[in-house]
Amino acid sequence: MTKIQVLGTGCPKCKKLADAAESAAKAAGIDYTIEKVTDINDIMAFGVMMTPALVIDGEVKTVGKVPPVEEIQKMLA
Amino acid sequence: MSTQAQGTGCCGGTTLIFSCSGAADVGAVADRAARKLTLDGAGRMFCLAGVGGRVPGIMKTTEAADKILAIDGCPLNCAKACLEQAGFTSFTHLQLADLGMQKGKTAVEESSIATVAAKGAELLGGATCCG
Numbered sequence: 221m222t223k224i225q226v227l228g229t230g231c232p233k234c235k236k237l238a239d240a241a242e243s244a245a246k247a248a249g250i251d252y253t254i255e256k257v258t259d260i261n262d263i264m265a266f267g268v269m270m271t272p273a274l275v276i277d278g279e280v281k282t283v284g285k286v287p288p289v290e291e292i293q294k295m296l297a
Numbered sequence: 298m299s300t301q302a303q304g305t306g307c308c309g310g311t312t313l314i315f316s317c318s319g320a321a322d323v324g325a326v327a328d329r330a331a332r333k334l335t336l337d338g339a340g341r342m343f344c345l346a347g348v349g350g351r352v353p354g355i356m357k358t359t360e361a362a363d364k365i366l367a368i369d370g371c372p373l374n375c376a377k378a379c380l381e382q383a384g385f386t387s388f389t390h391l392q393l394a395d396l397g398m399q400k401g402k403t404a405v406e407e408s409s410i411a412t413v414a415a416k417g418a419e420l421l422g423g424a425t426c427c428g
Contacts, residue, residue: 267347267354270311270361280354284311284361 222252222296227263228272237272237286244292252296312340312364312421315348315376323370323393325405330413331368339418340366345376348383359385366391366421368413371400389420 224241228234238256245252257263257275266275270284274292281295316331317324331342347355359365359380365388367376377390393403396412403409 267344267352267358269313269341269343269358273354273357280357283354283357 222250223277224252224254224296225257225275226254226272227257227266227268227275229258229260229263231271233286234272237274240286240289241274241292244289244296247289248293248296250296311358311362312366313343313359313362314340314366314368314417315343315345315380316368317370317376318345319370319373319375321370321400322403322405323398323400325370326398326403326409326413327368327370327376327393329405329410330417333410333414334366334417334421337414337418339414339421340364345379348385349379351383356383359383364421365389366417368417369393370398391417391420 222245224245226234226238226241228237238254242254245254263271263273266273266280268280268283272286273283274281274287274295276295314331314334316327318328334340335342343359344355348359365380365385367380367388367390369376369390369392372392372394374390374392380388391413393413396416398409
């Protein structure tokens, strides 16, 4: 089970990243869970100071941007 | 002790400030100047040790920064070397010796901290945090 976490306090780009991550996971056909982390302290615990950020299985993959779905799909592979 | 500005900047556009924070007097001045710049809103002090340790969240955040300022207390330039060894080449560098502050001969006091912070703010071109 792949654990996907989207770090962001709720701005439009954060929601966009969550949608993109969901689409990528579905396209990849993997078992996954997706969690939105909105608490600033929880976000900063990842060492992240810019949002949105994408975390896959505990590792920060992107910060401060919304990558294309295809790119996220590669990260999930 | 004053509270340091915290929080995340949404959607990029952040200025990060790294200090050598070394053991010597000039390291302490560099550290406190970085904290002052954060409080003044010129950017956000960030963990140089996280870059040294290649901590993923800190590395990715640094990669996404619009501007980076590295403050070194002495000519050993440890902060600069640390960033460069981690692959960061596009940053502004401030070294306290260039401001006439010598290792072992610099008082850690408000005036020296303010001098370094003012130079740092000048080098950042008046950048402000997006967050």
